[in-house]
Amino acid sequence: MNILDEEVFSVIMAIIVISSILSAGTIIREGFYRDSFSAIGLLNKDCLLGDYPDKALVNGTIELCIFIYNHEGKPILYKVLYKVGFNNTIPSNTTPSIEPIIREFYSILNHNSNTTFKVNIQVNPPRSIKDGETLALIFELWRLNPGNKQWEYTGRWVHLYIKAYKVPLE
């Protein structure tokens, strides 16, 4: 194959032009137009997916793990709010849960990094409940807006349904 042949050389040049434009575009896009998002995940006490507890004692403690990921293109200061609610008081992607805050966990992450930490939480229902009633353990992800120094709800949350009992089960 003679690469100085007009047709062969045109093909080689076309490949080089397309790949250089694509590479330059990717580099510029990564630097200036990042797809920014934050993520929160709920893991079991061994910090693994699945095998979550499905029942708990009222005012008892449960051990779980929280996973947070930052892909916002800059360092972000996060706050995870723990609340206990019911099926009708879980948050949406625009509004947080109306239930009172029980605990707060903080984390600060660089861009493209994540953290997983254990949490020991108490199952404190916001009102008196029936034995075996289903509760939602809610974890909301908030971030600090550096412009106005106010905490803002990211619209990300995780929740775990458990049945709460007043006396220990056999």
Place this chain on the structure above:
Amino acid sequence: MNSTYTCIGLILLIIISTSYYTLAEDFVKRVEDAYIRALKLNEVGFDTSNIVSTLNSALTLYNQGDIVRASNTLTIAEQELSRLEASNPPLIREYHLRLSIALLLLFFPILAYFSIPLLYLELWFRLRRSWRIEYTR
């Protein structure tokens, strides 16, 4: 007598719990300020990833309830922030580097257009360096 001790105990408990919450509240405020300072330094081109990691270590200790150690770790991060704030920002920033690489990549086809035939011919002649040309009738 017993009621006096109970009263003193209760007062002490209130003082301790109030000071604990004040300390915790102050700690969060300090972290918020440190985060904003780190973000500003990051925007002018400083690499603040180590400071952010130190701040995260402080927050992990805080989450575990160890406010004293958390506060000490936060102080280390604050000192590092002050040191960076007092120094000059780097001349080359990330987007300068990215733009330079992108421009180089865009110039690569022009370079290839002229250099590929030259390189090919150079290689062609080198590979045939030991060839002997013979004329035959």
